[in-house]
Amino acid sequence: MEVLPFAKCRLDGNCLKCPFRGKAIVYGPFKSHRRGISIGINLFPCRKVCSFNCVYCFRGFTEVKTLKPAIPPYSLSPAILREALEKAINTIGSVDAIDFSGSGEPTLHPKLKSYINTVKEFAKEKSLNASIGIFTNSTTLFRNNIVKVLKELDHVEAKLDTVIEWKFRVINRPHKLLSIKKIIEGLFSFRKVFEGTLAIQIMLLKYNRVNNYGLKDARLIGETLLTIEPDIVHVYVPYRIPRLSSVSKPSKQEVVEFSKILREYGLKVKSFI
Ligand code: SF4
Incomplete structure (x- = not known):
């Protein structure tokens, strides 16, 4: 099994064409709209676990x-x-953010806590002024042990694409024991104890005839987010080439409308079109 310690990312952002896809432990740098110049850490090299x-x-x-x-x-x-x-740092120099992300869901790794400690110690030793965060699909936030571990981070970017159960099943294709209700409850209780920045990320898309960016979608997710109280909501569209060709983006106007409705709920929203 070929595992690389570090791989430099493609400039065109087409990850599906990357020869090192999923094989590197640390990858980057990439200029993230949300996190600045960042590098990612992949805890599941060579096999996507999610x-x-x-x-x-x-x-x-x-x-x-x-x-x-x-x-x-x-x-x-x-x-x-x-x-x-x-x-990675010897090649790139300093970075704004170091994020656990990669091939799948990082909170499913049983040793996440020790890796977070490693990154924190490394950043301290190198005097890196980097925000340490995680990109999660929010499915483990109902677990106390995960909450305890994530509380150590500066930034949690948590996915919530829809609050409608059947759309959740179509778009996210979750594990059979998951429900959107359980995920929302996890986000709600996590927010109560997490003192860092909680960003909710919503991917707007159309898959065959299903989309998650109608008026009703926006209102329902707006009402839910009002109770969760994230620091910011990131609305974005598939900006890298998706796995399935039946996935398409909403128009710019549709993203603007969706984001406008969320703002009407008093939420801080940043959209990336
Ligand atoms: S986009 Fe979905 S399937 Fe892919 S790693 Fe994230 S949560 Fe898992």
Whole structure:
């Protein structure tokens, strides 16, 4: 199994064409609208492990769909992660953000806590003024052990594409034990204890005849977010080439309308068209 400590990202953002896709522990840099110059950490090199199998996922098909902590086939020690970070920073220089993301859902890795400690120690030693965060699909936030671990981070970017159960099933293709109600409850309780920045990310898209950006979608998600109280809502569209060709983007006007409705609920919204 070929695992790379660090891979430089393609400039065109077409991850599906990257020869190193999913194989690198640390990857980047990329200029993220949300996080500045950042690098990502992939805890599941060589096998995508996720509780979703989203129709728009540019990381490809979910090979292991699970809700339970999953040990990857490649054993990633904190020392190897440190070495990979060292390589990345020696190549790139300083970064604004270091985010756990990568092939699947990072909170499904049972050793996430020790990796977060490794990154924090590394950033401190190198005097990196970087925000340390995670991109999560929000499916494990109802677990106390995960909440405890994520509380150590500066930034949590949590996915919520729809609050309508049947659309959730069509778009995110979740593990069978998940429901949108359970995810919303997890986000709600997480917000109560998380003191860092909680951003909710909503991907607007059309998949065959289903879309999640109608007036009703916007109102329902607006009402829900009002109770969750995130610091910011990030509305975006598939900007990388999605796995399925039946996925398409809304028009600019539709994104503007959707975001406007969320703002009417008093939410801080940033849209990326
Ligand atoms: S949650 Fe993220 S990694 Fe998992 S399938 Fe969806 S887009 Fe891909």
